[in-house]
Amino acid sequence: xxxxxxxxxxxxxxxxxxxxxxxxxxxxxxxxxxxxxxxxxxxxxxxxxxxxxxxxxxxxxxxxxxxxxxxxxxxxxxxxxxxxxxxxxxxxxxxxxxxxxxxxxxxxxxxxxxxxxxxxxxxxxxxxxxxxxxxxxxxxxxxxxxxxxxxxxxxxxxxxxxxxxxxxxxxxxxxxxxxxxxxxxxxxxxxxxxxxxxxxxxxxxxxxxxxxxxxxxxxxxxxxxxxxxxxxxxxxxxxxxxxxxxxxxxxxxxxxxxxxxxxxxxxxxxxxxxxxxxxxxxxxxxxxxxxxxxxxxxxxxxxxxxxxxxxxxxxxxxxxxxxxxx
Amino acid sequence: xxxxxxxxxxxxxxxxxxxxxxxxxxxxxxxxxxxxxxxxxxxxxxxxxxxxxxxxxxxxxxxxxxxxxxxxxxxxxxxxxxxxxxxxxxxxxxxxxxxxxxxxxxxxxxxxxxxxxxxxxxxxxxxxxxxxxxxxxxxxxxxxxxxxxxxxxxxxxxxxxxxxxxxxxxxxxxxxxxxxxxxxxxxxxxxxxxxxxxxxxxxxxxxxxxxxxxxxxxxxxxxxxxxxxxxxxxxxxxxxxxxxxxxxxxxxxxxxxxxxxxxxxxxxxxxxxxxxxxxxxxxxxxxxxxxxxxxxxxxxxxxxxxxxxxxxxxxxxxxxxxxxxxxxxxxxxxxxxxxxxxxxxxxxxxxxxxxxxxxx
Numbered sequence: 001x002x003x004x005x006x007x008x009x010x011x012x013x014x015x016x017x018x019x020x021x022x023x024x025x026x027x028x029x030x031x032x033x034x035x036x037x038x039x040x041x042x043x044x045x046x047x048x049x050x051x052x053x054x055x056x057x058x059x060x061x062x063x064x065x066x067x068x069x070x071x072x073x074x075x076x077x078x079x080x081x082x083x084x085x086x087x088x089x090x091x092x093x094x095x096x097x098x099x100x101x102x103x104x105x106x107x108x109x110x111x112x113x114x115x116x117x118x119x120x121x122x123x124x125x126x127x128x129x130x131x132x133x134x135x136x137x138x139x140x141x142x143x144x145x146x147x148x149x150x151x152x153x154x155x156x157x158x159x160x161x162x163x164x165x166x167x168x169x170x171x172x173x174x175x176x177x178x179x180x181x182x183x184x185x186x187x188x189x190x191x192x193x194x195x196x197x198x199x200x201x202x203x204x205x206x207x208x209x210x211x212x213x214x215x216x217x218x219x220x221x222x223x224x225x226x227x228x229x230x231x232x233x234x235x236x237x238x239x240x241x242x243x244x245x246x247x248x249x250x251x252x253x254x255x256x257x258x259x260x261x262x263x264x265x266x267x268x269x270x271x272x273x274x275x276x277x278x279x280x281x282x283x284x285x286x287x288x289x290x291x292x293x294x295x296x297x298x299x300x301x302x303x304x305x306x307x308x309x310x311x312x313x314x315x316x317x318x319x320x321x322x323x324x325x326x
Numbered sequence: 327x328x329x330x331x332x333x334x335x336x337x338x339x340x341x342x343x344x345x346x347x348x349x350x351x352x353x354x355x356x357x358x359x360x361x362x363x364x365x366x367x368x369x370x371x372x373x374x375x376x377x378x379x380x381x382x383x384x385x386x387x388x389x390x391x392x393x394x395x396x397x398x399x400x401x402x403x404x405x406x407x408x409x410x411x412x413x414x415x416x417x418x419x420x421x422x423x424x425x426x427x428x429x430x431x432x433x434x435x436x437x438x439x440x441x442x443x444x445x446x447x448x449x450x451x452x453x454x455x456x457x458x459x460x461x462x463x464x465x466x467x468x469x470x471x472x473x474x475x476x477x478x479x480x481x482x483x484x485x486x487x488x489x490x491x492x493x494x495x496x497x498x499x500x501x502x503x504x505x506x507x508x509x510x511x512x513x514x515x516x517x518x519x520x521x522x523x524x525x526x527x528x529x530x531x532x533x534x535x536x537x538x539x540x541x542x543x544x545x546x547x548x549x550x551x552x553x554x555x556x557x558x559x560x561x562x563x564x565x566x567x568x569x570x571x572x573x574x575x576x577x578x579x580x581x582x583x584x585x586x587x588x589x590x591x592x593x594x595x596x597x598x599x600x601x602x603x604x605x606x607x608x609x610x611x612x613x614x615x616x617x618x619x620x621x622x623x624x625x626x627x628x629x630x631x632x633x634x635x636x637x638x639x640x641x642x643x644x645x646x647x648x649x650x651x652x653x654x655x656x657x658x659x660x661x662x663x664x665x666x667x668x669x670x671x672x673x674x675x676x677x678x679x680x681x682x683x684x685x686x
Contacts, residue, residue: 025477051477057507062466062500069470072455073478077470092497096460097467103664104456106447110667142665165667194670242670 004184007177009151010040010116013158014078016188018048024162025070026053028063028080028116037082038118038177060086064093064115068101071111078162084119084171085128098167099142113167114158120173120212121263121295121310124303130174131300132211132262135269137169138241144168144193145241149214151182153238156191164193173212196244198251202231205320206251208274209261210237213311217261220316230324240270245277252278256287257323261316266294288326293319329354329561330546330568330576337535339549339581342556345610347618356560360625366407366555367620368634370399370613373423375638376432377586380439383646384590390440393420394586397553400612401517401582402487403427404555408562409485414471415454416464416486420517420584424487428454432645437652443660444652453482461522462492465501465514472510472575483569485513491522493536502543502577511569513562514540514577517552519584524598540577552582553610556619583607657681 004012017024026041026048032055035042045053056063060081067077081087087094098111121130137145146161146168148154154172161168199214200221209217214236221232233251237243252258258278260271275290293311301309329340344350358366377396383389395402398420406415406424417425422435429452438445438457446456455471458464468486475482492498493516505512516536520527533539540547546568550561558580565576585608587593595604620626658680662673669677 057500057503059496059500059503061497062469062504065463065466065468065497065501066470066473066504069467069472069484070474070477072467072471073474075474075477092460092463093466097463102666103661104446106443107664108447108450109455144670242672246671 001183002186003181004151005178005181006148006151006154006172007038007040009155009184010158010172011042011044012184012186013155013162014041014044015047017159017162018044018052020188021076023074024052024076024078026078026080027056027066029056029058029082031055031080036080038174040080040116040172060089061093064090064098067113067115068093068097068111071098071101071113072109076112076162078114078116081115081117083125083129084117084133085131087117087133094137094143094167094169095140099140102166103142110165111167112165114161114170115167116170116172118174118177119171120175121300121306122175122212124306125174127300130306132264134169134171134240135264138270138273139268142167143241144239145171146193146239147171147173147211148238149173149176149211149236151184153191153197155184156189157193157238159188160190160193163190168193171211175212191238194239194242194244196238196247197236198233198247199236200232200234202233202255204230204232204255205257205259205323206233206235206248206255207259207261207316207320208235208237208248210240210270211263213261213263216311216313217316219313220320223313223317224320230320232320237270243270243274243277245274245281248274249278249281252282253285256285258286258290259293259316259319259323260290261293261311263295263310265297266292267297269294288323291319291323329564330548337549339551340557340561341551341554342560343554343615343619345615347615347622349619354557354560356556356563358559360623363620364625364630366404366559367616367626369403369407369427370555370616371631371634372638372641373399373403374613375635376423376642379639379642381586381590388646389436391419391589391591392439393589394584395420395423397583397585397607397611398517398519399423400555400558400616401552401580404558405515405562405578405580408559408566409483412453412482413566414475414482414484416468416471416484417454417457418464418488419457419459420489421457421487425454425457428452430454432641433648433652436645436649440649440653442652443656443664462488462495462497462501464488465492465495465498466504468512468514469501469504469508469510472505472512473508476508476510481570483511483513483566485515487515487517489522490516490518490520490527490530490536491525492516493539494530499539499543502540502545502575505575506543506545509572509574511572512575513565513569514575515562516577516579517582518579519582521584521588521599523588523593526598535579537577537579545575545577547577547579549579549581552580553612553615555612555616583610
């Protein structure tokens with residue numbers, strides 16, 4: 001076992017898969033010699049050579065199309081979109097091409113591609129670097145969308161994503177890259193896609209969340225335990241498409257109360273999907289409406305005000321108290 | 327003698343046959359046997375008959391989405407004829423003839439037109455992607471397919487077919503630029519049929535030619551008279567040989583024209599182009615030109631023409647019959663099954679609901 005940050009765990013996952021499967025290729029802007037702007041691919045080109053780990057020209061749509069073409073030729077591309085806000089440049093390649101390849105060809109072709117990308121707020125980026133766009137991709141049939149909240153999961157999920165035979169959007173929250181270390185096995189292991197984790201057991205209320213909001217929600221759960229002795233169960237979705245609704249519903253049937261926390265803006269996102277599904281599957285178990293804690297429906301804010309805009313521990317505490325007191 | 331950009335100015339189309347079928351550039355004559363030339367003519371006749379039939383079937387409601395091809399037979403079929411069975415095709419929605427001559431059974435082409443899942447199930451022994459709808463999206467995919475070929479150490483070429491409008495898309499340039507950087511065996515084949523639906527090339531770009539856009543990407547390029555099958559064959563063959571030899575990608579601009587509407591979904595070409603212009607291009611009909619050339623050499627007769635037409639009609643009738651048999655064989659469950667290698671729980675649930683007639 002080694003103590004690793006999330007970025008180290010991500011590099012480790014790619015290193016292991018590059019070594020294991022000659023069909024795995026890693027490419028994107030600055031991923032080669034430079035090892036990525038966040039150092040996610042540090043040392044990989046040195047170790048595996050320019051044919052396996054390479055820089056591309058500065059063109060996200062080109063990167064997306066390149067990945068689709070390589071997939072058709074039997075490779076497993078791991079393509080980096082340098083910041084997820086740039087994904088709109090590649091939206092056609094991802095949503096219209098990669099996501100539909102299996103369907104359009106009636107199974108003749110498939111796209112075992114991982115699109116890795118840093119995203120997420122709270123690190124004072126310039127515009128268009130921090131947006132949480134997972135809802136757009138969760139609504140795109142044919143994709144899987146994965147968002148790890150810690151180093152151990154990041155490595156196991158990325159290995160699973162690379163081995164998956166369908167396209168996976170793998171989103172890495174920038175704030176989590178180096179914020180804490182965790183025991184991570186050095187060898188190869190997987191964390192299954194589409195499976196949530198109960199990261200804090202409780203019996204009074206369920207908080208469903210993912211990404212950096214797992215930390216925020218855990219802090220809120222501690223505060224509520226301290227202030228009124230309520231036991232909050234926290235679920236980390238880990239994959240936001242498909243959602244492990246079974247784990248969520250099982251918890252809600254036990255606690256009878258739910259709060260869904262996401263960093264993204266409020267409208268039409270993952271939190272809305274979770275709330276709708278709880279409503280369809282567990283309405284008679286609910287003692288209170290399912291409440292969402294999200295960012296407001298504005299453009300991602302300028303850096304100077306982002307900490308007020310993003311969901312805070314206080315806002316999550318308030319939501320938990322509201323459903324407890326409903 | 328080479329015909330690619332390095333050796334000549336890109337602003338003059340390569341031409342071998344004049345409109346009346348006489349040879350104007352004998353030194354460029356490709357190395358084709360008499361039988362190969364006859365086969366190419368047969369394919370062009372087949373495709374013209376198929377096109378007329380498809381238009382009629384569409385009007386009767388017996389075919390779905392269809393983009394007419396008349397006028398582009400030399401551009402499509404002579405370029406494809408210069409490729410090998412192993413070469414990889416990335417067609418657009420109008421490039422169904424190349425797909426069929428590459429091995430896609432005709433009945434599947436009809437199923438594609440009707441929106442049946444089996445239409446896209448390219449047989450295992452056919453190296454091709456399904457027709458691309460998004461203009462120029464396959465130009466970036468071409469770079470990827472060709473890079474895959476290169477990484478696997480195979481001696482194959484990948485070719486993408488697209489129109490004039492596609493050259494305005496960022497993906498077209500991104501694809502060429504990537505292909506140039508990675509020096510991959512790719513051919514970017516632009517069929518400049520003068521109109522992107524209704525918008526003429528003059529409103530598409532201020533560039534004198536489309537092929538000059540390859541200069542910016544640092545790759546080779548050539549413009550060709552797309553109504554001259556021998557010239558189209560000649561430039562494509564040279565581009566394929568060059569790419570196969572590891573000398574990098576080539577862009578070809580083929581000057582052609584579509585006689586019919588953009589698609590059969592209500593496009594009326596009389597709204598945006600004149601009858602005079604159409605007449606001018608009809609005088610350049612690639613079938614008339616090639617027929618005159620072949621007849622001059624004693625390689626083609628009325629009898630052969632009739633036989634080709636009959637064969638086409640019969641093949642089309644058989645394919646249509648086979649397509650009809652498939653039409654009922656498609657359920658929502660099939661679509662759900664085609665989404666992922668392993669169905670996520672939510673889709674298993676939705677599949678069961680539809681199977682029970684309770685889809686909601």
